[in-house]
Amino acid sequence: MSAAPFALRAAGVTRRFGALAAVRDVSLDLRRGEIHALIGTNGAGKSTLVNLLSGEIALSAGSVQLEGADVTDWSQPRRARAGLGRSYQRNNIFLPLSVRENCRLAAQMQAQQAWKLWQPAARCRFSTERADQALERAGLAALAGRVAANLSHGQKRQLEVAMCLATAPTVLLLDEPLAGMGPEESARMLELLRSLRAGHALLLVEHDMEAVFAVADRITVMVDGGVIASGAPEAVRADAQVQAAYLGGHA
Numbered sequence: 301m302s303a304a305p306f307a308l309r310a311a312g313v314t315r316r317f318g319a320l321a322a323v324r325d326v327s328l329d330l331r332r333g334e335i336h337a338l339i340g341t342n343g344a345g346k347s348t349l350v351n352l353l354s355g356e357i358a359l360s361a362g363s364v365q366l367e368g369a370d371v372t373d374w375s376q377p378r379r380a381r382a383g384l385g386r387s388y389q390r391n392n393i394f395l396p397l398s399v400r401e402n403c404r405l406a407a408q409m410q411a412q413q414a415w416k417l418w419q420p421a422a423r424c425r426f427s428t429e430r431a432d433q434a435l436e437r438a439g440l441a442a443l444a445g446r447v448a449a450n451l452s453h454g455q456k457r458q459l460e461v462a463m464c465l466a467t468a469p470t471v472l473l474l475d476e477p478l479a480g481m482g483p484e485e486s487a488r489m490l491e492l493l494r495s496l497r498a499g500h501a502l503l504l505v506e507h508d509m510e511a512v513f514a515v516a517d518r519i520t521v522m523v524d525g526g527v528i529a530s531g532a533p534e535a536v537r538a539d540a541q542v543q544a545a546y547l548g549g550h551a
């Protein structure tokens with residue numbers, strides 16, 4: 301385990317799209333053993349922040365540290381190999397492939413460079429093992445052989461998380477894994493997230509306040525690209541600015 305106090309640290313992260321500052325001067329710490337919820341209105345910049353942290357898009361200003369290393373200039377694959385995993389707001393799965401194949405590809409893509417000198421068969425065995433572990437963890441082992449197109453919406457969201465787990469991350473950035481789920485599927489996903497808390501740092505983007513307050517150890521609230529509050533759930537719930545800008549009748 302690394303000596304860095306934070307698994308992931310964002311400092312002054314800013315991203316401009318032309319005149320629009322989609323993310324403005326955001327600082328955020330993720331710690332192992334914690335679920336950090338990121339909430340905010342539509343268009344507040346949550347997904348853009350996830351893309352900035354994961355390395356999918358470049359920062360206009362600020363820095364990102366992963367386990368104490370400055371990864372601001374690292375590509376997304378390099379960050380992934382260093383333990384930064386993510387799932388997408390929109391399903392990112394290959395519908396014609398099986399559940400296991402989707403996870404296997406995720407594992408393989410993440411490990412590609414480290415394994416390029418190995419025989420394909422060994423690489424395949426390695427990624428299949430990783431995939432099966434991830435499916436077991438995500439509660440999808442019984443569906444490993446099913447074609448992804450035939451999964452329910454909730455199962456597809458679970459597969460998204462399993463694909464993230466197949467990359468063996470220490471930090472998971474999950475962009476609305478509960479979106480569109482019914483109560484039973486949500487409960488299952490929340491149980492999975494709770495089980496991942498040990499040993500991982502989680503960032504959970506979520507609109508459902510009941511779910512957020514049920515699992516979050518820490519909450520950050522974004523409005524119009526900036527952070528208006530960050531801290532323990534009860535403090536955030538009581539914050540007058542958060543009440544006015546976002547929570548309204550929710551809290």
Ligand SMILES: Nc1ncnc2c1ncn2[C@@H]1O[C@H](COP(=O)(O)OP(=O)(O)OP(=O)(O)O)[C@@H](O)[C@H]1O
Binds near residue numbers: 344389
């Ligand atoms: N590639 C891009 N080019 C231009 N503008 C963008 C781009 N990506 C995002 N934006 C803008 O940045 C702002 C933040 O978008 P983002 O998707 O990060 O919001 P969000 O908080 O994830 O919203 P939601 O809750 O609806 O998912 C929006 O105004 C969006 O239109």
Ligand SMILES: [Mg+2]
Binds near residue numbers: 347
């Ligand atoms: Mg979003």
